[in-house]
Amino acid sequence: MSNAVLRILDLMQGVFRWLGADYDILRTIVEVKFKMQNRRPMASFSQYKSYNNDQDTNNSFWMMVGILSIFGGLMGISIFFIDKPYYAYALPFGYIMIMSVLTLVTDFSSLLLDTTDNVVLLPRPVTGRTILLARLVHIASYVLILSYGIALLPLIFTLFKYGILAFLAFALAVFVLAMLSVFFTSLLYMLLMQFTSEERLKDIISYFQIVFTLLVTAGYQMVGRIFTWLDLDTTAVAIRGWHYALPPLWFSGWMQFVIKGAPSFWILSLLSFGIPLLAMWILIRYLAPQFTQKIAQMGVGDGGGSEKVITQKRGGFVSRLASLMTRSHLEKAIFELSWKITARDRKFKMRTYPTFGSLIPLVFVFGKELFDPQKWSEMAQGYLYLMLLYMAHIIAGTFQSQSHFSEDFKAAWVYFATPTDSPRDVVVGNIKAILLKFYTPFYLLLSAFVLTIWGIKALDDLYLAFVASVCLSMIESKIGSQNRLPFSKSLATMKEAGQTSQFVIFMLLLPICGFGHWGLTFIPFGVPVACVFATFIAYVLYKQFDKLTWESFDL
Amino acid sequence: MAWGHNRLAISSQNLNEFNMEKQPVVSLRGLKKSYGRDLILKGIDLDVYAGEIIGYIGPNGAGKSTTLKILIGMLPDFVGEAKVLGYDIREDALEVKKRIGYVPENAMLYEVLTPMEYLLFIGRLHKMEDELTERRALELLEIFGLKTHADVRMNTFSKGMRQKVLLISGLIHNPDVIFLDEPLSGLDANAVILVKEVLAKLKAAGKTIFYSSHIMDVVEKISDRIVIINQGTIIANGTFEELKAQAQSGSLELIFQGLTGDNENSHRAEDFLQALK
Numbered sequence: 001m002s003n004a005v006l007r008i009l010d011l012m013q014g015v016f017r018w019l020g021a022d023y024d025i026l027r028t029i030v031e032v033k034f035k036m037q038n039r040r041p042m043a044s045f046s047q048y049k050s051y052n053n054d055q056d057t058n059n060s061f062w063m064m065v066g067i068l069s070i071f072g073g074l075m076g077i078s079i080f081f082i083d084k085p086y087y088a089y090a091l092p093f094g095y096i097m098i099m100s101v102l103t104l105v106t107d108f109s110s111l112l113l114d115t116t117d118n119v120v121l122l123p124r125p126v127t128g129r130t131i132l133l134a135r136l137v138h139i140a141s142y143v144l145i146l147s148y149g150i151a152l153l154p155l156i157f158t159l160f161k162y163g164i165l166a167f168l169a170f171a172l173a174v175f176v177l178a179m180l181s182v183f184f185t186s187l188l189y190m191l192l193m194q195f196t197s198e199e200r201l202k203d204i205i206s207y208f209q210i211v212f213t214l215l216v217t218a219g220y221q222m223v224g225r226i227f228t229w230l231d232l233d234t235t236a237v238a239i240r241g242w243h244y245a246l247p248p249l250w251f252s253g254w255m256q257f258v259i260k261g262a263p264s265f266w267i268l269s270l271l272s273f274g275i276p277l278l279a280m281w282i283l284i285r286y287l288a289p290q291f292t293q294k295i296a297q298m299g300v301g302d303g304g305g306s307e308k309v310i311t312q313k314r315g316g317f318v319s320r321l322a323s324l325m326t327r328s329h330l331e332k333a334i335f336e337l338s339w340k341i342t343a344r345d346r347k348f349k350m351r352t353y354p355t356f357g358s359l360i361p362l363v364f365v366f367g368k369e370l371f372d373p374q375k376w377s378e379m380a381q382g383y384l385y386l387m388l389l390y391m392a393h394i395i396a397g398t399f400q401s402q403s404h405f406s407e408d409f410k411a412a413w414v415y416f417a418t419p420t421d422s423p424r425d426v427v428v429g430n431i432k433a434i435l436l437k438f439y440t441p442f443y444l445l446l447s448a449f450v451l452t453i454w455g456i457k458a459l460d461d462l463y464l465a466f467v468a469s470v471c472l473s474m475i476e477s478k479i480g481s482q483n484r485l486p487f488s489k490s491l492a493t494m495k496e497a498g499q500t501s502q503f504v505i506f507m508l509l510l511p512i513c514g515f516g517h518w519g520l521t522f523i524p525f526g527v528p529v530a531c532v533f534a535t536f537i538a539y540v541l542y543k544q545f546d547k548l549t550w551e552s553f554d555l
Numbered sequence: 556m557a558w559g560h561n562r563l564a565i566s567s568q569n570l571n572e573f574n575m576e577k578q579p580v581v582s583l584r585g586l587k588k589s590y591g592r593d594l595i596l597k598g599i600d601l602d603v604y605a606g607e608i609i610g611y612i613g614p615n616g617a618g619k620s621t622t623l624k625i626l627i628g629m630l631p632d633f634v635g636e637a638k639v640l641g642y643d644i645r646e647d648a649l650e651v652k653k654r655i656g657y658v659p660e661n662a663m664l665y666e667v668l669t670p671m672e673y674l675l676f677i678g679r680l681h682k683m684e685d686e687l688t689e690r691r692a693l694e695l696l697e698i699f700g701l702k703t704h705a706d707v708r709m710n711t712f713s714k715g716m717r718q719k720v721l722l723i724s725g726l727i728h729n730p731d732v733i734f735l736d737e738p739l740s741g742l743d744a745n746a747v748i749l750v751k752e753v754l755a756k757l758k759a760a761g762k763t764i765f766y767s768s769h770i771m772d773v774v775e776k777i778s779d780r781i782v783i784i785n786q787g788t789i790i791a792n793g794t795f796e797e798l799k800a801q802a803q804s805g806s807l808e809l810i811f812q813g814l815t816g817d818n819e820n821s822h823r824a825e826d827f828l829q830a831l832k
Contacts, residue, residue, distance in 0.1 A: 035672070
């Protein structure tokens, strides 16, 4: 399929020559870029991909387009069900725009900010203009393939339902929308680059990636509700003032204009073509030159102060907390290590933080009552909050199982090279750090919420659920993560091992604990007695770690 | 390896147009470069003549790589004058780039490609025919013992293997002037010997070689002229014999230490041991 893109470029080679590029070299660069892009794991889908296979993947980009086009098809179903194009097309257009901006933002760093380019291309006899145009062509084809990929099924639906003219109007709109996405992304990057350094930028982008995955996780649960917001029940199609602020609605207005010949939509139609044209003009005239200048400066300097030096204070809060929580030197060392690495390893954050997104559906468990203080007293009758408390264990479980993996897994040789008689400190130090750093603050937050609504009588439940979660974490560490030390396994081994045990805990033990707890609430003094009992179990489990020996670990 | 010392005999074989007119292949005048507020190069004056091997040495952060990057046209915003093969780098960067080869220090290449794909790509950037690139690439990969890896993606390569591919990519278009930034880093002993031999042959073929390195005994043996840079200025420039006479020291290591460092290294070693007690 990459060849098809190159064929199309060949047809346009006159244009590139006219723009001052050396076409043969431009084609060579674009060809290599496509090849590399297909072998590079897609940043925006890093959570779905199998780390095992991407070593040899040749089509990762096309696979991503495939996945997105299936989602795009789901979004496009509205075209069949809703007879008012203005509403029916809002969803596909919105989806195309959000997805292309977000994938652009997340993959832009590897597309545009690849400083390897500077080292490889700049010493070669290639003009700056050729490199710039090659980059632009690459990005443009990237966005267009992505946008048309998502729009593929909606386009077919349109062809079936409204005929060829609407089809062409839609196809045109997708093109213009793609340009608009490029503009927004460049604008965003320009702003970020204006205010931050390259290193910082990568950090910020990784936060975008986290938000991205969060949005994807949460987004699918929201889709159903979008239609209730767009008051569909009213018979007439009404343009509200705020509609003018949403680009996807400009384009669906254009579809309404074309399909239904509704003249009142001329302003939206005008906007949908006028604004992107203006944006492209600004992009080429002002943004692109500045952009290339900035990129050219990136990474060329050899450590001559271009990177921001991050100095860390020694000692401090973490160290004191560690002394408080641990009982040996080694345990303290591991506690601090886990605490620090989980805060600084970008990849770790990307793998774990989106988990918070998976808790969003919880909000829907409570439904609308949650936002209505008057109904809180009704809620306070039930025990729904137990579900909340036990779902929170997903945070503890995910963070803990992820803490065994790292890109620097080779550094784990230190555990074996240091003279310690028992691996207990290593394992326990890590569990303590993870529980305390990620699970506990989140749990305290939940507790505050629960105490506000359900009052002080929920206190014993809060305690029991917490201890249960700590027990589950220890069980997970014992049976699930056998022979794994913190940050000691490569990402490649993540899929094949351990995920099943986590699954068992989440799907089996966690519900058992939760329902068991719920059952206890029917027995007088059930929960307080269980609290004592659970504390004892936790103590026994904790003592079990003393029996760990190095023999059970492999390097 | 005695050829480094009988410089006269060799350079007389390689009289080309440049040193006939006594025109330097590389010429730097008052070269200054700063990153932000830090002045990295504080006025470099240097001439390199055809067929010379220049060893460019200096402590970490002295400005070696920066000088090289300016010479190959990667850093256009510098102060002063820089000419390579008679072309002004600021004005004719493209002409310069056509005729030079560059091997960067930090093994940066497109690692998801295979060596063959990468070299074909580089060849195309130099407008070479694919057949020619492929033939040369295969031969050169074989010389470096990488023939069996020609179609393996480089992300699994060791640093030394990548360095070999980079060396090939810097030479595949048969450039007149070759700039090497730490060409020996990561290479095993056999490869170091091979590269030294290759450099000797390239010099014999009339190529000019400008390279930076930390490995003193290699620099000592193969350089016609040694240039020492410290804190952005050249502090020594001459043949090994000249430097030896000037510094009254026996080895380049000692000369280097005398010029760039302090003579307290033995004290420091002592202190190091004390700190452990």
